Amino acid sequence: MHILSQLAIRHPWRVILLFAALSAAFGAGLRGLELDNSPESLVPPDLPAKLLLDRARDTFGGGDMELAALEGEIWTPAALEQLRAATEAVSGIEGVKRVTSLASAKRMEEEDGFLLVEDLLPENLDEEAVATIRAYVDNHPLYSGRLASSDGRYAAVIMEVDPESDMKRLNHEIAAALAETWSGPVHLAGTPALSGYILDTMARDIPRQLLLAILIIGLVFFVNFRSQRGVLLPLLTVLVALVWALGLGGWLGFKLGMISSILPVVVLAVGSSFTLHVLNRFYHELAAGVSRREAVLLATRETGLGVLVSALAAGAGLAALFSSSIPQIKSFGLLAAFGVFAAFLASSLLAPSILVLLKNPRRVMDPERPDAISRAMRAIGSWLLGARKMVLLAALLFLGLMLVFVPRIHAETSFLSYFPETAPPRAATELVDRVFGGSDNVILIVDGDLKDPELLEAIHRFEQKVATYPEVGSAASIADVIRELHKALTGSYGLPDSREGVAQELLLYQMSGDPDDLAQFMDEAATTAQVTVQVRSLPSGAMRDLVERIQSDAEKIIGPRANAVNTTGSTVLMLETMRLILHDQYVSLGLAFILVALFNAWLLRSWTVGLVSIIPLVLTVSGQFGLMGMFGVPLDTATALIGAIAIGVGDYSVHIIVRYLEELRRGRSTAEAARESVYVSGRAVFFTALAIGGGFMALLLSGFAPIQTFAKLMGFTVSATALFALTALPAALLVFVHKYGKQEVIQDA
């Protein structure tokens, strides 16, 4: 800290130039920053279900399913013409790999002794043709209820889209193409549509939240310092940190997902608290009549240790997220930790350099002046001396109570849960689920001899079984195609009774249509098939239950005739995300606690102090999870971060410890040290909590339900850490820390 403060005082211009140059370099990376919230971005690339899905996409040429429900009276020539135009229009969009609708469907039936194979929609559509088509569709298990609703009010356009595409652009283009060709309302559902909505929401939310956070934090700083530079300087340092962090993300080619919309606010809130401490001391010294240079030196040197310790703890808490197996959380942890590090550098180098160059303010107000808040702190300090044991006991009881509720926590990762109840994507998804039996799918990959009629029969039985589940709309596979063909050839539904029969009927199908029609169900060599089970959008728990039933049915019914049966699909990936989130939570939290305790023990030269220092954090984190368990708040990609972020933002209690130890070193009694530390640092803790908490409140504006929940939980977190830092922490210090080494802590660091 000494070196840093000397650097700032001796070469302020060089420091400023260095920061400007680095900010420009990092800032250039901002252009490379991309948004992505696909299911793929949420799972590790080497996850077996992900590898299987990649293989399936490669073999069957499909993608993620997006479903458009076109609303209106569909059984009219005009409507079918529009449907044809709509199908044509979306087929031409880059990233749309396959489109299925009545307009792309084939008609294959027996007519006047002929096997009729032709496009379902003839060139010229009149009333009579429409009536024939309707009759055919109503009796066709693959089309009825899947491509046209049974009441004739909705037509489906099922699009398979390349999961690598830019979902934002893709969805805008799809919506525009459908609006242009279809005269009625259009409802878009499915994972890609939700991804598109998510990206739109992010693009809208991030600047709004950032601006509001800046306003709130600025206001808190103004109340504290009553000066322009007291507002602008902290904001400048955090904006520098933000540019560095996001710029680094751009240079590293990171893609930001839903949770990354929290990132700017985290860096802003955590980072601004650093400068708050430095400025507090600076104004305090100025008010005491010290020269400007001397005040800067004292401010950086003496508050430096506290800032360094809390920066390290914040960095460690956030960096612990890097242990997550979820790529999105990993990159969030890395960038947030880097942002905190940058904010530390800016507050201990850039801010002092600017303070050295600026003239003294005309009017100096001591932020540590006695006021209502400091009077309250003095009262708390005195009360604690008598109540230390009771406070610790209460803390212990609180911990116990909260831990009881922790096991009740459940995880939730479905995209639909991202949206508040009233958001448009929810309504569209519910409509599609109701009308077409599902907007999501579970994919079953069957390896085996697909010309074997018994295997096909087993697949068909499996489809019938899963279709009885209320969450399942329909299932489609090569077995259905062959049954349909067999009916057209022989007049009755069924499967050929020999391998040759299957091979020949398949050949006939290939000869009469686009080979791509078959490719979506089976590979050319007939060794791998894809069975698509259309399912409703469900919460993660219900989805896990359904996927387990589907997998077990598949193993029981198809398993004995096949070489292998496996489930995958974006739904399965989301479930894997859920499993990983739960698992990672323990690892990253454990790691964060250990790191923080180690840093504190090392910097403050005492194991006892290190352990005592994490008391407020342990209480807060167990409080968070206890409350989540109590109120049924799910653990999702956003709320999975709160533990680590609590550790990151909550370590301002270290300022109290540093002060306590300093007082002990000066020979004061434990009682005096405790009272003094609460009195002096309490005010800073209060304002830091206010700034950080206020900053996080900006996230209440988010269009994502998990982030709104996150913001509310952060409200609790910040108040709780402040409360525990001012009560349980000094009580624990009074009970456990009586002696302290003779070294000067501040100088040493």
Add this chain to the structure above:
Amino acid sequence: MRKLFTVLLLVSASLALALSGEEVMQKVDAHPSPASMQGTMVMQLIGKQGKVLTREIRVWSKRTATEEKMLIKFVAPADVKGTAFLTIRKGGKEEMKLYLPALKRVRRIAGSQKKGSFMGSDFSYDDISNLSGMEIEDYNHKLLRTENKDGVEVYVVESTPKPGVDSSYSKQIAWVPADTFVPTRIEFYKKDKLYKVLTNSAVKPFADGKYLIPTLLQMENVTNGHKTVLEQKDLQIDVAIDDAVFTERFMKKR
């Protein structure tokens, strides 16, 4: 002055030599089409990952001024052996029959197969019937450029369907060498995006050089990376084929 004259002479000479797109395609079309063909086709279906599936068929075809007949019989793989497909085109009408040995029945098929896939390959029925020459009067032809390949001038001609013509493609670009006028490469475009590429090779003379026929054809679908290699073997041209070949009886015969 002399120099200018030489330049003018060269320019006018090259103008005289160069053919228009229309003329190039007329020369392509001027190749006579055989009245009958029979032979074996080995079809390799090659997936994006390089997996190869081989099919072997026997083909008989015959054409007169009023009628076109084609019979296809599968030889391999074993599970489709004996499957037969008969097409008779007469007076603008098309009759198709199919025999699946496993069902032991001949079925008549209705509906247009023109744009459908030929035997599950990357060729459509249209592509196959255009191999012996497209209906050049249905298209506008434009010479894009000439290229030089191994000392032979190659015309690159773009053909776009005339208004009202129902074509599978929005345009085609053919590479036509000046020595044979048998296209070596044709690019097929859908909505002006490259869709498929046909490569013709092993062009062999038949019937004492009366016909020039490519015997190795490769069609690649660039949108999905799938391709089909067709090799024509023991091709016999203008041989007498009994009309009994194009009957249900013959279809059922193993």
